[in-house]
Amino acid sequence: MADTMAAAVWTGAGNPLQVERIPVPQPKQGEALVRVLSCGVCHTDLHVMKGEVAFPSPAVLGHEISGTVVALGPDTAPARGVDVGATVVGAFIMPCGECRQCERGRDDMCLPFFAMNRLNGTLYDGTTRLFREDGSPLAMYSMAGLAEYSVVPMNALAPLREEVPVEAAAILGCAAFTAYGAVHQTAALQRGETVAVVATGGVGSSIVQLARAAGAQTVIAVDIDDEKLAAAQKLGAHHVVNSKSTDAVAAVRELTGGAGVDVAFEVLGRQQTFEQTVKMLTDGGRMVAVGIAAGTSTANVEITPLVRRGQRLMGSFGGRTREDLPAVIDLAATGVFSVEDTVTRTYPLASVGKAFDALARGEIQGRAVISMAT
Incomplete structure (x- = not known):
């Protein structure tokens, strides 16, 4: 050596x-x-x-x-x-x-x-x-x-x-290790639940695979890049949404019969996508924040729906x-x-x-x- x-x-x-x-x-x-x-x-x-x-x-x-x-x-x-x-x-x-x-x-x-x-x-x-x-x-x-x-x-x-x-x-x-922690440890994803994954880079595409393997009934991948969305679909996403050309919250709700998803993963760490991801939740849903944000970035979350609908926001580092x-x-x-x-x-x-x-x-x-x- x-x-x-x-x-x-x-x-x-x-x-x-x-x-x-x-x-x-x-x-x-x-x-x-x-x-x-x-x-x-x-x-x-x-x-x-x-x-x-x-x-x-x-x-x-x-x-x-x-x-x-x-x-x-x-x-x-x-x-x-x-x-x-x-x-x-x-x-x-x-x-x-x-x-x-x-x-x-x-x-x-x-x-x-x-x-x-x-x-x-x-x-x-x-x-x-x-x-x-x-x-x-x-x-x-x-x-x-x-x-x-x-x-x-x-x-x-x-x-x-x-x-x-x-x-x-x-x-x-x-990439896979962080996704595993988010899916199995933090979200404790259950078979038959519905999932949205916002941002499908290395960790996001890994979450798509692991959520599908864990038995999610529906996995929806959200991104602004059609090529990344096509790749996410190949890896197991049931549906894809381009949030650059589509109202992603409305699209996710439509794909889930108006209810929203049981678990939504935010994998970018930006205010806009963080706030967007919370709004995709069904009653009693869990939002798992995975993306690291720049500096001291913050996001605005409406308090009353969080309280009345029993939603949970959770951070997952790995x-x-x-x-x-x-x-x-x-x-x-x-x-x-x-x-x-x-x-x-x-x-x-x-x-x-x-x-x-x-x-x-x-x-x-x-x-x-x-x-x-x-």
Whole structure:
């Protein structure tokens, strides 16, 4: 293994990603070093790059990966099928396993993950694993997967089943994992319920698949792009609505006999779509907010219908890593979730800037990935 690696370094809001050579990181106790094969291209990274989500710079972003474990940290025993040589998927929520939230099974609310990684760009000893060649530190967004090697806490890894293509499998760590948490943990979707999915990018198209697989009676995909809607229909949506040319709320209600849907997922994080999604609910319906918003964005929700009609608004950040990541991998291995159909573009690391530019322009259906082998 070489002493240095290629990594996409972000130097601050508005600056493009720059591919640099930096030292290969070394894992500490409870961590693994993964040779990254693929890393997903996610809107959350784009929010960080644009300064819409606060994060320290310089940093290496990228938070859903697939790859091979090449080393374990000192005094670190193999666990849950993760050992040197294993092909793995890494989830963006990296639970410490010891805090109050982790002990009660709420990996998605891990206190050190939010306090140390999401706010400071470090792992749980308060330090980063990434440095430039001059010794200056680089912050880590989750496991900093836009690089040839990544240090990942063992609790954030799960072995990949051989039925799943390794390169496309990276999206299981965020796109599918976030969708699984929204559908099964937050919404607790029941067979026979009706569903609307507003915005059908990587996470939205994953929700379409998982809601259909969970037995939803009707799945309605809403977007402003006809090509994305056609892709959502291929992935299992019963109906599609172009909200650019159609009153989406009226259309969803018409498709449900005037009632509205039992569960509506908002996957964009914008005021207009948030407010729109709430209005799609039937009496007693649940609105699940999944999309990360820019800065301190807010939305207006009419109070009286919320109270009188017993509706619920719920936030859903992701799945519960130790429980849900293996479940997502199983769904992909059995064909319930298709990584091949969800991943529509692959870029080499040298073209990482072009990938995020295409994402910002809304050109990517489903999910794109960065391949370190290309």
